[in-house]
Amino acid sequence: MKPEFKPSWARSHDLLEQKYLLPKRHSFLVQKMIHEAQVLENELRRFMIETEPKSFYIKEMKGKTSFWEIEFSQPVIQYVPSCFRFLTGNTPYKKENYQFAEYVPSYIPNLNHIALFVNYNQRNPEFSNNHDGILKKYVHEGGQKMNFSSLNLLYRWNHKIKPVDQRTIAIIKSSFENCYWNLPSPLSQSEVSCIDNLIYSKSKQILRIWMTRKTLVKIISIGDGLERRPILGEDVSVKYAQILVLTDDGNQLRSEKMSVFLTEDVADSVSENDIFNAVLANEINSNSRIGRTIVIGKIGKIVSPNNMKSLISLVLWKMLQTLEDNSSPTLVGTINQVKSEITSLIQTNSEIFSSENFSSEMLGWTKDLPKKISQSIEELSPLFFEDDEKIYQLSSVLLGFIASNSPENIENKEFLLGLVKLFDTIKVNTNFWGHDALMRLRTSTPYASLQSSLQHSSSFSTQKVLDNLPRLLNRIVYSRIFSQHYTHW
Numbered sequence: 001m002k003p004e005f006k007p008s009w010a011r012s013h014d015l016l017e018q019k020y021l022l023p024k025r026h027s028f029l030v031q032k033m034i035h036e037a038q039v040l041e042n043e044l045r046r047f048m049i050e051t052e053p054k055s056f057y058i059k060e061m062k063g064k065t066s067f068w069e070i071e072f073s074q075p076v077i078q079y080v081p082s083c084f085r086f087l088t089g090n091t092p093y094k095k096e097n098y099q100f101a102e103y104v105p106s107y108i109p110n111l112n113h114i115a116l117f118v119n120y121n122q123r124n125p126e127f128s129n130n131h132d133g134i135l136k137k138y139v140h141e142g143g144q145k146m147n148f149s150s151l152n153l154l155y156r157w158n159h160k161i162k163p164v165d166q167r168t169i170a171i172i173k174s175s176f177e178n179c180y181w182n183l184p185s186p187l188s189q190s191e192v193s194c195i196d197n198l199i200y201s202k203s204k205q206i207l208r209i210w211m212t213r214k215t216l217v218k219i220i221s222i223g224d225g226l227e228r229r230p231i232l233g234e235d236v237s238v239k240y241a242q243i244l245v246l247t248d249d250g251n252q253l254r255s256e257k258m259s260v261f262l263t264e265d266v267a268d269s270v271s272e273n274d275i276f277n278a279v280l281a282n283e284i285n286s287n288s289r290i291g292r293t294i295v296i297g298k299i300g301k302i303v304s305p306n307n308m309k310s311l312i313s314l315v316l317w318k319m320l321q322t323l324e325d326n327s328s329p330t331l332v333g334t335i336n337q338v339k340s341e342i343t344s345l346i347q348t349n350s351e352i353f354s355s356e357n358f359s360s361e362m363l364g365w366t367k368d369l370p371k372k373i374s375q376s377i378e379e380l381s382p383l384f385f386e387d388d389e390k391i392y393q394l395s396s397v398l399l400g401f402i403a404s405n406s407p408e409n410i411e412n413k414e415f416l417l418g419l420v421k422l423f424d425t426i427k428v429n430t431n432f433w434g435h436d437a438l439m440r441l442r443t444s445t446p447y448a449s450l451q452s453s454l455q456h457s458s459s460f461s462t463q464k465v466l467d468n469l470p471r472l473l474n475r476i477v478y479s480r481i482f483s484q485h486y487t488h489w
Contacts, residue, residue, distance in 0.1 A: 012067045012149040013059060015201060025206045028288040033194045037150050038065045039489040040481060047323070047477045049470045070478070071145040072110065074471065075404035076159060078117060079107045079172055080127055080134045083279050083297025086263065087210055089200060089232040090125040098122055103200050105212060106154060109172060109400035112179055112479040114212055115154035116198045133173055137164045137404060152197060168407045172399070175383050177277055177300040178313035179396055181483050183248035184213045184280060186256050192290060193486035200232070208232055209284040216303060216314060217278040217295065218244040218352045219270050222262065229261055231281070231294065238294065239267040244352050246314070250487030253318060255349045260293040275303040275352060277310050305364035309376040315341050316384060320393065321484045326427050329476045330420040332391045339369050382410065385417050392420040397475040401468065406460035415453035419465070421446035426473065438466060
């Protein structure tokens with residue numbers, strides 16, 4: 001693969017090179033960002049399909065890769081969960097024109113990634129008062145394309161907002177509960193990956209840098225009194241708490257005790273010993289030290305032996321971190337492999353999944369586990385499917401593609417299963433892509449199944465899938481690499 005080099009400089013270049021921006025306050029992070037960009041570039045070069053339309057650009061500083069950008073020709077879905085309102089800031093950008101910049105952390109299913117979206121306005125922010133979650137779809141209609149920078153910046157440019165039906169909105173929102181990107185690292189690992197950092201900046205000033213993570217946590221204790229803690233300059237009511245956090249050290253998931261703050265609404269919605277999906281936020285200070293963790297959101301229901309879908313989804317996500325030349329884009333593994341991984345996770349993290357003097361078996365976590373896995377996979381649809389004792393992932397990349405191009409099929413199980421099986425016939429390192437590869441796909445059993453499932457669809461066809469397959473495959477690779485622990489790079 002030979003990505004195109006763009007001669008023009010963008011906001012990312014200014015952030016890294018202008019002395020009064022990142023080099024002034026976060027010189028350590030600058031070096032780490034450039035290093036990660038170079039390492040990730042090598043990974044992307046290894047796996048990307050060469051024939052994808054040129055939409056991946058590498059930028060250089062002094063002859064070395066400093067950052068890269070991805071352009072979006074396809075529609076981009078942006079989901080801003082309600083808890084991200086705590087990390088949404090609106091600040092004057094050009095006072096003389098009364099122009100404000102609203103900084104919006106956004107989940108992008110197209111990459112299964114969090115990025116900072118800058119929304120310019122005239123004192124009328126869209127996302128700051130967000131209590132129900134906001135979802136938007138942006139469609140390219142000519143001109144400069146929407147793009148994503150490796151510094152986690154998302155630029156809208158000439159993409160236009162288009163309506164999304166309520167069923168699709170509900171599915172995207174519910175899927176966010178069971179999508180993961182980067183889990184927090186153990187406290188013993190002092191290095192911080194820059195892949196999910198949010199850089200709040202103006203033209204000549206770094207305002208803040210925050211890090212966001214999502215994982216399972218268990219409440220040990222919650223303090224009684226409320227106190228005020230600043231987030232982006234705004235005081236927020238929080239309670240002190242002791243929790244167990246499921247962390248990722250690059251090899252395994254393990255629980256770690258942490259002292260944190262819970263926002264008031266999170267504290268009021270949980271009790272001691274509750275396990276739940278938590279959104280964590282930390283400020284990265286100018287000395288590169290990480291501030292006290294604040295749990296800003298609780299996503300979904302309490303996790304229990306009778307509601308294990310979030311736990312199972314997390315294990316599947318961990319299995320998908322492994323990426324080799326012969327990896328399938330969609331096949332996760334067999335039921336027995338998943339059972340083994342879940343059993344190991346539960347038994348090695350007894351503080352989270354057990355109580356004193358009780359085994360995990362007695363508490364019911366591992367009882368009838370194959371049945372629980374199958375039931376949870378059914379509940380995790382359309383993100384995961386089971387067929388012939390194999391588990392497949394419908395990547396959020398594919399979910400976003402279907403939501404944008406064929407929303408009437410977003411719950412068509414026959415179609416979605418055929419789609420993931422079609423992608424399973426390809427390996428991630430598909431450098432042979434061309435006429436022969438297309439012919440093999442067209443004559444495959446999954447392709448015939450996909451055609452059959454679409455025989456009554458007038459707005460979507462298998463040809464649409466083939467036309468977009470190289471780009472979709474690359475996006476799946478991006479999302480898998482972005483979600484890896486930094487020790488994998």
